[in-house]
Amino acid sequence: MKDALMAGTISITGHGGDEIEAYLARPVDPGSPFGSVVVIHHMPGYDAETQEIARRFAANGYAALMPNLYYREAPGASPDDAAAAVRALGGVPDERLVGDVAGAAAHLRALDGANGKVGVIGYCSGGRQSFLAACSLQLEAAVDCYGAFIISPPPEGMPLKVQPIIGLAKDLSCPLLGLFGADDKNPAPAETQELAKELSALGKTHEFHTYDGAGHAFFAVNRPSYRVEAANDGWQRIWEFFGRYLAS
């Protein structure tokens, strides 16, 4: 049964040696070595819909591991309560995010049957964090789904304590796939164009798609922002991209 998968909550070692909760979904016996993906959840948290995304990767032959980035502030809390608590604190510190993704990537590389190739994908705030991780760690592929504040800082008065990270682009360790909505304001198309221009100037492999009729969070199936055409094409791009860089 090559399509069998298993999924559930585990504990991994994250930034600073902290034990944090994570959701692992992986093929059981795919018959050949498999690639792996660190899934970075969106700002609303470590929720059921993002766990479903992790299982989708497993169903397509990848091991997927999603760290609960809010575990430290809200162990055992529901995802929405945890997200509210972390939101009020200004979000996840960049350094901690990188450490948690590093821990997740190390866990994935050590899985029986893994081919050693690890990619990262993130949504919403996770899109920026995916880029951040790919500029900070040695990975094989990265996907940024509508991540804001890579180019521009958050507007004044916002509690989010993040800064632009375009300056890290020179350190991007792997090819980057960007999936964006033409109607999104954060990131606005002008910003993603600027990012593409910078990556081109640096000779970094990248592939960006901006979908008409889609705004922020067009992959989110349980929200009114869901756009079926953009999401379907986006998933196809993801399979092609990870197939190229992560599959054996």
Next chain:
Amino acid sequence: MCTYLTEKIQITGSGKGSAGWFALSDATVYFDHPQHAQAEHTLNIDFLNPGQGPSARVAVELTAESARALARAIEATLEATPASLI
């Protein structure tokens, strides 16, 4: 977009959450993506007691129109209440 705009205030009162009634100490008000309401953005209010952990929260997500109506209703109720009771 994620607006992250947040107003924080200290409050006194009680709220009923998933584990029953608890004392409230804080409230946050923000306009951002909702968790549950079927709208792109909503006016969200969290009634909180951070001292009791993240689960000590009563949350509402309102359309902008509903939020303004609520604010007017609160003000109107307080205006109509005899000052001796407040």
